[in-house]
Amino acid sequence: MLHRTVFFVSDSTGITAGALGKLLEHFPRTNFTQVRLPFTDTLDKIKLAQDAILEATEHDGGRPVVIMSLGNLTLRNTLKESNAYFIDLFSAFIDPLGLELEQTPLTGSGIAHSIMGSSYHDRMEAINYTLNHDDGMTNSGLEEAQVILIGVSRCGKTPTSIYLAMQFGVKAANYPLIPEDFERGTLPEILHKHLDKIFGLTIKAERLHSVRSERRPDSFYASLDNCRKEIATAEELMRHSSITWADSTSRSIEELSAIILQKIRKPAK
């Protein structure tokens, strides 16, 4: 395995630069150490970053990758005097995009993730909504939901709902399907008028058994047999109400969210 250090150097949170860190997954034969250096907004802090780059180079036996977002040109150019492989969001993206749009970009720090950002307020409101409508906690306010996730207990509804709210500002309620629903053989009454915004999650029985066993080992609830029956009945209920669903077994909350968004947001016209 190759070892390399990746620095995320930003004059603000470093979150946009950090998101590009996901691209490192395309190089599974390299073992990356990721180091975040947010709020690097003075020459003194740039010097510290340069020291760290030098140390990492010696330690790894190869120059680091530096993903950087620095609005100030002096800071940017000083950092680039180091020997590293630079991915510079300003010179790669923001400046060229400014030429395309024929506009000078703002270069102040913290522009991308401030509370002044265009969607921040909506995202915070969605998080509050989602936390207050987790796990069928309340039936009131469901008309406000943009999506209602349903599925058996522990199939991934909660983290997916929160991701939808936090990342996309989607008000996502979630509602568990429980033994009472299976006995009755219909979806909970309260959901009947919201069928158009319900999305189902399902999961493989073996996986559910393992997840539930962590919480309640050796219980009827966690038994493979009960998991199989709950899943089959839940899928039957969803099929009967023509609800689209996705299997969470091998999908991340990011993947599930992208699938759900496609359903609830129509493509551009």
Added chain:
Amino acid sequence: MLHRTVFFVSDSTGITAGALGKLLEHFPRTNFTQVRLPFTDTLDKIKLAQDAILEATEHDGGRPVVIMSLGNLTLRNTLKESNAYFIDLFSAFIDPLGLELEQTPLTGSGIAHSIMGSSYHDRMEAINYTLNHDDGMTNSGLEEAQVILIGVSRCGKTPTSIYLAMQFGVKAANYPLIPEDFERGTLPEILHKHLDKIFGLTIKAERLHSVRSERRPDSFYASLDNCRKEIATAEELMRHSSITWADSTSRSIEELSAIILQKIRKPAK
């Protein structure tokens, strides 16, 4: 205002490409319509994307910005036959990074955000932990926390904790400071042995008054006078225990999280 459409075209979730959408905030004089086209993994879907690009061009009176992440070279090149301003994650980042690392990148779809990703399991565990340790819900397991956020009710502890867990895999508990604590004049007993991992949040009284009034209008709890007193006493408690704190009034959860991470994670050696 200039109008432009921005397409995020990906063969998978489009989340990495979407993260670059934050950079658009650097151009406040352009009004962007953002369109996500995830799972664009066939030639047919590329054609649909091309149609949408054409329509947006006519509608906006200018060519769109296309931020794209397509592993397959044929799909990539076909899309680029459209007239748009392209930001191509593969040709801008992944391929050049492969040259630097002397490794051929994986080009399959869904690599960046699959459950196979290096940190996925930790992040899910952190989310569960954080939801189970929200708002002082339980005193058990606090030794597992990587950070414990404290502060008055409604100062931003919950969304910040969840962001830390979801984005960075940090097990973040949070604990409210309540009237009992203020009367006693000390932090809750249970926190005394965890002082080294406590981080405080504070907020301006006017802002807290407005946030609390949304939930409980005209209550003593929400009154400006009570908010002022709670905040002053909470800050006094934190000062007395030498706890670092940050003001959430004008900071996003992303900014707060970056500040908190700096405190709990030491820079690279």
